Ligand SMILES: [Zn+2]
């Protein structure tokens with residue numbers, strides 16, 4: 001059980017440090033700095049358990065495998081870098097999207113994904 005706790009702590013730490021939606025592979029790479037022998041199957045198992053516990057939630061963006069993020073976030077949107085494929089949070093929301101739809105329509109919910117280059121990738125060119 002002690003081993004399990006250490007794995008869970010290392011994964012939790014990754015989300016607290018990076019503060020963006022992460023794939024299981026990204027979690028593995030980061031958590032291995034603390035636990036070099038951590039494996040992908042273990043990461044998957046822990047992510048699933050942490051989702052069931054309500055600490056993580058899943059993020060499904062078009063054309064990508066499932067990502068995970070902390071479940072305690074406010075309403076927000078995403079930015080996907082086309083160069084490094086990292087996904088970042090966008091805290092802003094345009095609100096009042098009813099002005100975009102024809103008269104008589106009512107928007108009930110929305111998802112927004114912005115695409116471009118992140119700060120690091122834009123600086124590289
Ligand atoms: Zn990038």
Ligand SMILES: [Zn+2]
Nearest residue numbers: 075093094095
């Ligand atoms: Zn919004």
